[in-house]
Amino acid sequence: MSQRADEKGTWLFALPVLLVLLWTVVYPNASIIVGSFEHGLRSWRQFASSPTDIEALRTTLIISVGSVIASVAVGLPLAFLLTRVEFRGRRILSAVATLPAALPPLVGVVAFLFLYGESGVVTRGVQALLGLDHAPWTLNGAGAIIFVHAYTMYVYVFLFVSAGLERLDTSLDEAAAGLGASRSFRLRRVTLPLLTPAIAGSMLLVFMSALGSFSAPYIFGGGLRVLSTQIVASKLNGAMGLAYVETTVLAVGAIAALILLRWFERRRTYAVSSKGSVVRTRLHSRSARALAPIAGVILVVILVLPHAMVVLVAFARDGTWTTQVLPPEYTFDNFRRLATNSDLWVPIWNSVSMTAIATVLDIVVCLLAAYLLVLRRFRMRWLLATLVALPWAIPGTAIGLGLASTFDRTSLAGARVLLVGTFWILPLAYFVRGVPLVSSATEGSLRQMDPSLEDAARGLGASWWLTMRRVVLPASRPGLVAGAMLAAIAAVGEFVASIVLFTQANRPISMEILSQLRNFAFGTAAAFSVVLIALVLAITLIARWAEGRWSRAEAVVIQ
Amino acid sequence: MPIRRRRVAQLVSAVLASLVVAACQRGPHRTVLTVYSPHGNDLLSFYEKEFEAAHPDIDVQSVDMGSQDIIDRLRSEKANPQADIWFGAPEEIFERAGREGLLAPYHPTWANAVPADSHDPNDLWYGTYLTPEVIGYNSQAVSDSAAPKDWDDVLDPKWKGKVLIRDPIASGSMRAIFGAIILRSIRDTGTPNQGYAWLKRLDAQTKEYTLNPTILYQKLGRQEGLITLFDMPDLAMLRDRYHIPVKYTIPASGTPLLVDAIALVKGAKHPAIARQYYEFVTSQRALLDAAERFYRIPVRTDIPADSLPPWIRAARDQIKPMPLDRAMLEQHLDEWMQYWDSHIRNSSR
Numbered sequence: 029m030s031q032r033a034d035e036k037g038t039w040l041f042a043l044p045v046l047l048v049l050l051w052t053v054v055y056p057n058a059s060i061i062v063g064s065f066e067h068g069l070r071s072w073r074q075f076a077s078s079p080t081d082i083e084a085l086r087t088t089l090i091i092s093v094g095s096v097i098a099s100v101a102v103g104l105p106l107a108f109l110l111t112r113v114e115f116r117g118r119r120i121l122s123a124v125a126t127l128p129a130a131l132p133p134l135v136g137v138v139a140f141l142f143l144y145g146e147s148g149v150v151t152r153g154v155q156a157l158l159g160l161d162h163a164p165w166t167l168n169g170a171g172a173i174i175f176v177h178a179y180t181m182y183v184y185v186f187l188f189v190s191a192g193l194e195r196l197d198t199s200l201d202e203a204a205a206g207l208g209a210s211r212s213f214r215l216r217r218v219t220l221p222l223l224t225p226a227i228a229g230s231m232l233l234v235f236m237s238a239l240g241s242f243s244a245p246y247i248f249g250g251g252l253r254v255l256s257t258q259i260v261a262s263k264l265n266g267a268m269g270l271a272y273v274e275t276t277v278l279a280v281g282a283i284a285a286l287i288l289l290r291w292f293e294r295r296r297t298y299a300v301s302s303k304g305s306v307v308r309t310r311l312h313s314r315s316a317r318a319l320a321p322i323a324g325v326i327l328v329v330i331l332v333l334p335h336a337m338v339v340l341v342a343f344a345r346d347g348t349w350t351t352q353v354l355p356p357e358y359t360f361d362n363f364r365r366l367a368t369n370s371d372l373w374v375p376i377w378n379s380v381s382m383t384a385i386a387t388v389l390d391i392v393v394c395l396l397a398a399y400l401l402v403l404r405r406f407r408m409r410w411l412l413a414t415l416v417a418l419p420w421a422i423p424g425t426a427i428g429l430g431l432a433s434t435f436d437r438t439s440l441a442g443a444r445v446l447l448v449g450t451f452w453i454l455p456l457a458y459f460v461r462g463v464p465l466v467s468s469a470t471e472g473s474l475r476q477m478d479p480s481l482e483d484a485a486r487g488l489g490a491s492w493w494l495t496m497r498r499v500v501l502p503a504s505r506p507g508l509v510a511g512a513m514l515a516a517i518a519a520v521g522e523f524v525a526s527i528v529l530f531t532q533a534n535r536p537i538s539m540e541i542l543s544q545l546r547n548f549a550f551g552t553a554a555a556f557s558v559v560l561i562a563l564v565l566a567i568t569l570i571a572r573w574a575e576g577r578w579s580r581a582e583a584v585v586i587q
Numbered sequence: 588m589p590i591r592r593r594r595v596a597q598l599v600s601a602v603l604a605s606l607v608v609a610a611c612q613r614g615p616h617r618t619v620l621t622v623y624s625p626h627g628n629d630l631l632s633f634y635e636k637e638f639e640a641a642h643p644d645i646d647v648q649s650v651d652m653g654s655q656d657i658i659d660r661l662r663s664e665k666a667n668p669q670a671d672i673w674f675g676a677p678e679e680i681f682e683r684a685g686r687e688g689l690l691a692p693y694h695p696t697w698a699n700a701v702p703a704d705s706h707d708p709n710d711l712w713y714g715t716y717l718t719p720e721v722i723g724y725n726s727q728a729v730s731d732s733a734a735p736k737d738w739d740d741v742l743d744p745k746w747k748g749k750v751l752i753r754d755p756i757a758s759g760s761m762r763a764i765f766g767a768i769i770l771r772s773i774r775d776t777g778t779p780n781q782g783y784a785w786l787k788r789l790d791a792q793t794k795e796y797t798l799n800p801t802i803l804y805q806k807l808g809r810q811e812g813l814i815t816l817f818d819m820p821d822l823a824m825l826r827d828r829y830h831i832p833v834k835y836t837i838p839a840s841g842t843p844l845l846v847d848a849i850a851l852v853k854g855a856k857h858p859a860i861a862r863q864y865y866e867f868v869t870s871q872r873a874l875l876d877a878a879e880r881f882y883r884i885p886v887r888t889d890i891p892a893d894s895l896p897p898w899i900r901a902a903r904d905q906i907k908p909m910p911l912d913r914a915m916l917e918q919h920l921d922e923w924m925q926y927w928d929s930h931i932r933n934s935s936r
Contacts, residue, residue, distance in 0.1 A: 531664075
């Protein structure tokens with residue numbers, strides 16, 4: 029097959045994928061930027077001269093940097109501890125270490141309010157223990173938001189650094205030790221430099237997430253202004269031009285971080301030369317051996333507490349919990365209501381079906397994208413690579429606002445379809461948010477495949493379809509399953525874009541939780557949250573089961 | 588190979604089945620009437636049941652959200668309106684929606700029973716309830732005799748750091764109270780400065796501006812703060828329905844009375860049913876139900892006084908409506924709130 033014919037064949041797949049991504053990712057966000065100039069520079073001047081917006085921008089940056097520092101402070105030592113040190117309880121701790129990532133954003137924030145809020149369980153507990161007549165702290169302002177961010181986002185640092193440490197060859201460290209380098213010298217001159225790309229990459233990821241974070245400032249900002257909530261406030265006041273400017277500023281900041289992240293990722297591949305072998309050291313000193321499990325238990329409790337709190341409130345009788353440390357009365361009513369009122373099933377079903385639709389779309393589009401990125405050479409490769417990573421940087425609020433202002437009418441000339449107010453707008457938003465997760469995971473799997481395998485299959489006369497099915501698909505499978513799992517987990521509890529786009533007919537669980545909270549039905553809201561956590565668990569189990577089934581099927585095929 | 592093919596077939600059929608079920612679910616058997624309203628689940632589901640009992644072929648779906656959220660939603664859904672009827676929000680917001688072309692006119696059968704200033708001259712909206720603003724307090728922590736009796740009592744040093752305020756920018760009630768304070772200042776001195784000074788002192792008393800009513804209720808019930816300014820029906824509901832220990836006093840010197848209104852949404856999918864619902868929730872009987880169960884004071888003046896529940900008659904004696912210059916409010920309220928937001932909020936802390 030000639031080079032030219034090959035490229036032509038590639039375009040057959042590349043064009044639709046590129047068009048879909050341009051249409052759903054770039055177009056809505058471009059129209060936001062265009063919208064910000066609708067009245068010339070007026071909206072921009074308004075933004076620059078508004079003390080509240082400047083304050084919001086400053087607070088956003090402070091919170092993002094604070095979240096990065098806090099996440100590194102928690103995630104880095106934990107990663108070292110769990111990959112490098114053997115101690116009793118290590119397995120349990122590493123099992124729950126990523127738990128915060130599975131807590132849907134709104135649920136996590138509400139759980140924190142119940143735990144550490146001024147009248148929360150932990151707060152009142154400490155108050156009672158110390159005999160104070162005032163709460164020892166308030167969960168308010170920037171500190172509170174950074175606290176919540178640290179809890180959910182340290183997972184990024186932990187995962188990146190753990191992966192880096194797993195790949196790091198401990199023999200390097202041993203060699204340095206053999207040459208007489210002290211422990212701190214080795215840490216400074218061997219381990220940390222090799223980990224720099226992983227640490228920097230995860231820091232940028234935390235920065236991007238914190239920049240666009242919405243639920244924490246929304247629920248207990250307590251009058252604190254950040255850009256993501258300011259966007260919603262401007263939209264509420266009908267100041268769309270200003271909302272577009274705020275969105276543009278936020279997205280540009282995040283995209284800058286993304287570009288840096290990509291740069292660091294490229295550097296990371298240079299750093300890895302061998303597969304690495306990890307040797308866990310055992311603790312020698314007796315005190316350390318005694319302290320490690322205790323510290324481990326405390327960490328596990330802190331990590332599990334928000335989940336436990338949600339479950340507890342789901343069984344508390346609404347309205348009875350006022351000044352006590354723990355809810356005084358318990359009941360099954362909240363779940364009974366959920367089981368018997370068929371109106372309450374609608375949001376659950378909506379979330380499940382919209383997640384399924386979005387995930388299937390993600391799988392199809394991202395499998396093709398990853399295939400094109402890894403195994404095909406064509407001129408627009410860089411564009412595709414940028415497009416699949418872009419939704420990572422664009423905050424959920426911006427994605428929601430972009431879709432809302434683009435697909436609000438049908439216009440053939442403008443390539444617009446009326447989706448606002450229909451069922452399909454939310455699956456579309458979930459699809460867009462899932463693209464980077466599925467494509468990067470799939471790409472990772474495909475990179476581990478020897479590219480000559482595909483050529484070999486084609487050379488032996490296999491059709492494109494057969495090659496795809498028998499070579500490419502099996503090679504991309506682990507990443508595809510993992511990425512689809514992450515995308516489905518994100519979609520089923522999605523809150524930020526949903527709040528901009530949902531309608532009564534397709535309201536997802538997160539919106540139902542918000543509306544139950546609005547009605548002061550904390551128990552019902554918590555019961556819904558438990559359902560959501562159960563769904564996340566179910567998705568994880570399905571992914572594991574699919575992975576297991578597939579690998580077994582594979583074994584049969586190979587035999 | 589066969590195993591994998593079966594797996595793929597299973598997966599595909601599962602997805603297809605879920606899509607089909609999803610489609611069926613959205614294909615309703617009854618006509619769906621969508622109501623956007625901030626009035627809360629209790630009142631809404633009460634009317635929902637009554638209306639559906641009278642019209643078995645109609646499925647009323649009430650979407651409960653804040654007044655300001657509703658106008659935002661109507662704006663973004665302008666090309667494809669999802670709501671049929673908009674039930675509840677201060678008239679100021681309806682006024683703006685009317686100007687933006689979001690409402691459809693309707694002349695209700697009881698139009699003559701409403702005072703001229705409580706409806707739109709072009710029939711775009713009509714007043715339904717009168718909502719007095721009151722001072723709420725946690726009744727476990729504050730005795731009735733110690734509770735503030737008037738606006739100025741809230742500034743007493745003993746309440747410093749004990750006042751909770753719902754974020755005033757997003758709240759119709761709070762905007763009304765702040766507006767009334769500024770209007771009082773303009774009436775007395777000709778400038779808003781005295782009003783701003785009052786709000787600054789209130790800011791110094793305030794512990795927190797809560798994002799939404801729920802957090803306000805929770806914090807008030809759990810004694811994170813003891814005093815708040817809010818509307819009467821919501822505080823009464825909090826006490827009766829959710830057993831939060833909250834009571835209220837009606838400010839002695841006078842209080843703003845908000846006119847809460849109703850309107851048809853322009854471009855609605857079911858205008859005829861929407862009109863039926865409009866008439867239904869504003870009928871004498873429905874208004875009496877709302878008064879008895881949900882502490883709503885009807886705007887309609889043709890309801891015989893002796894059929895109204897005793898609390899309304901008592902409240903009517905206690906409530907001294909603050910004179911509100913609506914034209915001035917409409918012209919300047921945004922500007923005042925903007926000034927408050929950038930110069931007064933959190934300035935005393």
